[in-house]
Amino acid sequence: MAFNLDRTIVPANDKEESVRFIARIFGFEYKGPWGHFAPLKVNDTLTLDVDNQEQFEGHHYAFLASNEEFDAILKRVMEEGVAYGSGPASQDDGTINHLHQGRGFSFHDTKVHSWEIITPTPISLTSHFWKNHPLSP
Numbered sequence: 001m002a003f004n005l006d007r008t009i010v011p012a013n014d015k016e017e018s019v020r021f022i023a024r025i026f027g028f029e030y031k032g033p034w035g036h037f038a039p040l041k042v043n044d045t046l047t048l049d050v051d052n053q054e055q056f057e058g059h060h061y062a063f064l065a066s067n068e069e070f071d072a073i074l075k076r077v078m079e080e081g082v083a084y085g086s087g088p089a090s091q092d093d094g095t096i097n098h099l100h101q102g103r104g105f106s107f108h109d110t111k112v113h114s115w116e117i118i119t120p121t122p123i124s125l126t127s128h129f130w131k132n133h134p135l136s137p
Helices: 015-026 067-079 128-132
Strands: 007-012 038-041 047-052 060-064 104-108 114-118
Touching: 007 015, 015 038, 015 047, 015 067, 067 104, 067 114
Parallel strands: 007 047, 060 114
Antiparallel strands: 038 047, 104 114
């Protein structure tokens, strides 16, 4: 059995607003609350359990995407008028990065979390991690 992250809690001031924003931007289907969480299934192994909290620090969430997924997510970010930038430290410069022959960009959600989208790079594709990864060529 593979060792995978199953779920993580994403704190929010308004879990419904936050989960709907994330679902829209990433192109995921939000199926409604489950218990006190607003769960969002990312893939077969990861669920984001969005939950209301009064006080919390912003988190950084980084996702690896195919070129097609990257383009679709960037298009939705731009269509919604969400500020984005070339990395976590520059999330409003309106550019994407091309580090290591890949592409990446970051943006903030409706509150404080930072979301980063990157494509696989030749460097990452040679690592042990990528040898059996579904996005590996």
